[in-house]
Amino acid sequence: MKSGKIIFFLFISIISFKGICQNDAHLVMLQPKEKLEVSNFYISEVIDNRVSKEGIGVIQKGAFNKQVAANFSEPFEKHLQNTFNILLPPAENKESITALIHKLYISERTTTTYELGTCEVEIEFLNSVDGIKYSLGTYSATVEKKGLDVTNKHDERILESLTQIINEASLKGVEKDPNDLPVANNDRTNKKIDFSEGLKKGLYYNFNNLLSNSPVDTLDYNTKLIAETKKLQHYLVHYPNSRKRIKNLFGYSDGENIYLNATNYTQEEYFIKSKFLGKYVYFEDQYDNKYVTAAFGMIGSLASTKLHGIVLDTQTGIVTVLTENKIEKLLEQQPQLLAEYNRGAQKIEDIRSIIKKLNDTLEE
Known part of the structure; x- marks a missing residue:
């Protein structure tokens, strides 16, 4: 009887979670x-x-x-x-x-x-x-x-x-x-960032700074590594010669990589470094999702602290944590890649590989 209640609770929780994500x-x-x-x-x-x-x-x-x-x-x-x-x-x-x-x-x-x-x-x-x-x-x-x-x-x-x-x-x-008066330039083309031209170093206060490759480069800042393991690094951004953090950033660039503010997918404020660039800029992070822990207890806490694949869509600015459902949706227009992913072990290495292949496919 007790196991039946647990199954029922999990079923209701999954249905509720799907309901949250549908609209x-x-x-x-x-x-x-x-x-x-x-x-x-x-x-x-x-x-x-x-x-x-x-x-x-x-x-x-x-x-x-x-x-x-x-x-x-x-x-x-x-x-x-x-x-x-x-x-x-x-x-x-x-x-x-x-x-x-x-x-x-x-x-x-x-x-x-x-x-x-x-x-x-x-x-x-x-x-x-x-x-x-x-x-x-x-x-x-x-x-x-x-x-x-x-x-x-x-x-x-x-x-x-x-x-x-x-x-x-x-x-x-x-x-x-x-x-x-100067003549106006009203080019209506839908622009996209060209990573082949290289990233400019500076701070992104919003997604548009990244998309137009025009970070704020007039403000001096320092970055500090605050956590490091074999799988991840977390950074903070400070004013020069100060412990005061520069707040409300979308991210920043060191000229080669993009560093994304973790507030885009969790309540903690730190920055994670991109693994690779493309239509979907790919990141990985391990974090405690307080919403999951509150909803599902210890089991939810253990699930939420695993290493996650994360992508930034450079067309919309949406940051997505790659759950199984999100990966399927991301690959729905690429049936061959979806089939390849489903045949694999679906570990973080597989997620990383399939997003890289997706970016390569979209560039062709």
Whole structure:
């Protein structure tokens, strides 16, 4: 009877865990409540010039903080155009300008006491004269808010970022002589990082810094090895000649490798070094997942401290711990690789090998 209860408990736990993981999309809808007090321009066109157009960021869902891609509830350019039409109603006495969106990215970070929701926006405003678009300037805003659950407030942070940018542009003015303005570059291509060109050394405050290979290289920092075994190394990042840590980093690069912040998949803050680069940047780590331990006790704790394969998708910015289900999903478009993996022992060496082969296949 007792064993039957245990089996039933495990069955319910597995079903619940699968339920947590099934809904893989998070949609954000912007709903401005009122127009802005801006009288000198309106936005007649939105151009998506983001480095990656796969989504608007990454959020965390469920008790295990699973990373999920976020997107608008309708096409990116259409949704922003509808939003701008409410914030800045078109009028004949206003200047018509174009919004070239270089960045719009939301993210979440979990600590032991709170969650941090972040929105980063960068917009270049353009003026069209005789079919040629001229740049009126580039403006950026970052909005961060703490809370117990920040997922449902991303719309507010996006609107606050847009409002800050619009107000700043309005103060500086948009009525300028085209002869004094540079011609804009509005290349719409979906960019991806080219590792063959080499990594630049510096700090990544967000995924876009990595994707555009433009880390912050103006801030001095030191790295410190805080834990080392035959299988892993953990690092911290400090200000020079100080014990004070540089916080809220996505990662950093030493010019050859990528170091990922462990807060992308656990509550601990340290950095792990990439094993190899590619479409899926591959890492390995051994960590204590407090959610698993709390849910499943000692058995869960033992399972959570084994060596895990971890990948960073350089197209979406999503970090995934490679469980059996996640590996199958990753390989579902590559049946030969999936069959090869299933025939093997499915140990960490097999996971490492199959991700390397997946990257090689995707580069062909």
